[in-house]
Amino acid sequence: xQQFMKKNFYGIASSIPVHQxxxxxxLYQQFVPLLQPPLKEKTVQLxxxxxxxxxxxxxxxxxxxxxxxELNEDEKSEKIESTGExxxxxxxxxxxxxxxxxxxxxxxxxxSILINDSQNISKQELGILKRLTSYLFDQQQDSKQMEAAFxxxxxxxxxxxxxxxxxxxxxxxxxxxxxxIPSRGVMKNCxxxxxxxxxxxxxxxxxxxxxxxxxxxxxxxxxxNYVLTLDNILKMVAIFMKIRTNTPVILMGETGCGKxxxxxxxxxxxxxxxxxxxVHGGFGRDDLRQVMKDCNTQMSRDNEPEMWxxxxxxxxxxxxxxxxxxxxxxxLDGMKIHDQIKIIAACNPYxxxxxxNTDNINVNDPLSKxxxxxxPLCETMKEYVWFFGQLSALDEKQYIRGxxxxxxxxxxxxxxxFKKIENSELTITESIVESQQFLRKHLANExx
Numbered sequence: 001x002q003q004f005m006k007k008n009f010y011g012i013a014s015s016i017p018v019h020q021x022x023x024x025x026x027l028y029q030q031f032v033p034l035l036q037p038p039l040k041e042k043t044v045q046l047x048x049x050x051x052x053x054x055x056x057x058x059x060x061x062x063x064x065x066x067x068x069x070e071l072n073e074d075e076k077s078e079k080i081e082s083t084g085e086x087x088x089x090x091x092x093x094x095x096x097x098x099x100x101x102x103x104x105x106x107x108x109x110x111x112s113i114l115i116n117d118s119q120n121i122s123k124q125e126l127g128i129l130k131r132l133t134s135y136l137f138d139q140q141q142d143s144k145q146m147e148a149a150f151x152x153x154x155x156x157x158x159x160x161x162x163x164x165x166x167x168x169x170x171x172x173x174x175x176x177x178x179x180x181i182p183s184r185g186v187m188k189n190c191x192x193x194x195x196x197x198x199x200x201x202x203x204x205x206x207x208x209x210x211x212x213x214x215x216x217x218x219x220x221x222x223x224x225n226y227v228l229t230l231d232n233i234l235k236m237v238a239i240f241m242k243i244r245t246n247t248p249v250i251l252m253g254e255t256g257c258g259k260x261x262x263x264x265x266x267x268x269x270x271x272x273x274x275x276x277x278x279v280h281g282g283f284g285r286d287d288l289r290q291v292m293k294d295c296n297t298q299m300s301r302d303n304e305p306e307m308w309x310x311x312x313x314x315x316x317x318x319x320x321x322x323x324x325x326x327x328x329x330x331x332l333d334g335m336k337i338h339d340q341i342k343i344i345a346a347c348n349p350y351x352x353x354x355x356x357n358t359d360n361i362n363v364n365d366p367l368s369k370x371x372x373x374x375x376p377l378c379e380t381m382k383e384y385v386w387f388f389g390q391l392s393a394l395d396e397k398q399y400i401r402g403x404x405x406x407x408x409x410x411x412x413x414x415x416x417x418f419k420k421i422e423n424s425e426l427t428i429t430e431s432i433v434e435s436q437q438f439l440r441k442h443l444a445n446e447x448x
Contacts (some may be wrong), residue, residue: 011063016383018247022048023062023246030054032106042132043111046102048109057090061238062247065089066382077168079376082252083347086387091240095405100129103237106180109347114234116140135174139229146229146394150401150426157425168228170219172269175233176210179240179270185209187216188273209271217268221409223226225402226265229395235388236266243288243308243342246325250314250381251346253388255372259346263310273298281373283317292332295341306340315347315374320381328380346388348372396436401429 005013012023033039034050041422043050068089071080082376094101094114100121101114117140118126130136130448145167152160171323187209217223219255239262242249251259260276267274277291314323325331327343337343353371367373377385393400413417421428 009059011059014064015064016151018085018383018422019062019064020084020246022242023058026058026061026228026241028052029106029241029244030058030104033062033104033106036108037111039104039111045128046132047110050102050104053100054104056227057101057103060090060093061241062245063184064383066385069387077353077387080351081196081376081382081385082387084349084351086389088231088235088238088389090212091234091389094234100136102133103178105177107177108180109178109432111180112137112174114139114230117249133206135170135177137233139230142230143394148397150397150429152426157422162342165218169214171228171230171233172214172217175212175228175236175269176213178233178237180208181213181269181271182353183208183210185281187212188271205207213269213271217265223265223268225405226261227395227398227402229398231389231392231395232262235262236269238386239263239266239344240270243344246342248330248384249344250327250377251344251384251388252383252385253346254347254390255348255392257388259388260331262312263344263346267308267310273302273304273307274310276312279314279323281316281318285322288322288326288332292326292337292341296338299338299340299341303436306342308344311343311345312345313374314345315350315377315427318375320378324378324381347377348374350376351375352419393433397433400436401425401431404428 012020031051031054034043034047069081069086070083089416095116097116098120103112103114105112112135113133114137115129116138118136118138119140121129149160149164164242176378186207217226239249239251251263253259264274264276275291275295278322278367295309297305311327314320316329317323323345326337327345330337330343349372351371352369387439402423408418408421408425411421
């Protein structure tokens with residue numbers, strides 16, 4: 001078996017047992033539906049391509065992502081963790097691939113395929129793919145559609161927004177299929193709508209769960225303007241699959257790149273209770289104990305089958321060893337935590353400022369020379385780090401436009417302020433984008 005692994009999956013064979021276990025669990029999750037109807041009959045024609053694609057993605061998902069950071073020896077000796085230019089590795093591989101990647105949707109009924117550019121695929125093959133898959137994600141086509149949304153006249157903004165909302169709903173429904181979210185049930189943290197069964201008892205699963213999730217994430221004021229990009233979908237799928245294989249998840253990325261929002265959005269999509277914890281410099285073991293105590297209490301009280309704990313900015317606390325025990329070892333004070341409590345962590349990279357301006361450095365404060373006031377991760381935690389990546393120029397523009405919309409909707413629709421923002425929405429967005437670019441250029445020391 002070892003020889004087989006070294007010959008065919010050398011990267012996995014040389015990794016730690018957690019990654020190896022994750023690799024085989026992911027393959028199992030993807031391959032089992034292929035052997036069951038209706039996929040067993042539908043996928044015969046592309047069985048080899050699907051199998052190879054699933055294995056290739058498993059290799060990427062289950063390797064040590066930290067190895068892909070390009071640091072010199074001096075930077076490594078200083079424990080620098082990032083250059084500031086990293087991308088989410090799976091997204092990077094997808095954009096550089098000329099072939100499609102298959103995802104076996106966990107609903108067991110269909111497939112999804114991710115293509116960087118459908119122009120690289122013959123019409124005949126593309127026709128086959130469209131017949132066999134529930135949705136074909138085309139990166140280039142999606143980007144063109146999003147770019148076109150910024151070129152419309154102000155008078156056509158409302159029509160464009162409706163099209164974007166429809167596209168978001170379509171992507172979200174496909175995401176629910178990929179994750180295998182059941183179609184019946186009641187959404188967490190939402191008011192339960194019940195119907196009566198024939199015997200007079202309450203039927204709490206009468207409403208379609210997918211409809212509830214779509215309504216929450218597409219129409220709710222908090223999530224109305226959240227941009228569901230293809231990169232975000234791929235990140236959510238990767239994180240969800242890691243959680244399902246019981247592998248620690250640590251996301252490293254710059255401030256404002258969307259880590260926290262993505263995890264919260266994913267928790268709603270997965271219909272899982274999420275406890276979000278903002279870690280800070282004074283956050284210690286007693287606080288950690290209280291968080292886990294509250295989680296156990298809620299699980300018992302509400303009969304939750306699963307709960308996620310999201311530890312944000314985990315490396316702002318100097319007691320990083322305690323977080324390592326919880327995140328990587330799944331223990332607290334030496335005691336194993338509940339199997340159904342899943343820990344997700346996010347952190348900012350430990351890296352120096354690009355311009356060493358001595359005026360901004362306090363010799364009595366060792367953290368002042370770093371972009372973020374954080375502490376370096378221990379080696380064990382680096383095994384599970386995923387670089388979240390920077391926002392692309394187009395994604396950033398979409399996020400900024402979403403923020404402008406959110407600001408606009410705080411005013412009465414009849415007010416002059418609302419009308420002025422509405423009439424100049426695209427202009428305001430472009431101006432903020434230019435401001436961001438200016439700040440990055442002239443404030444290279446800071447996190448913009």
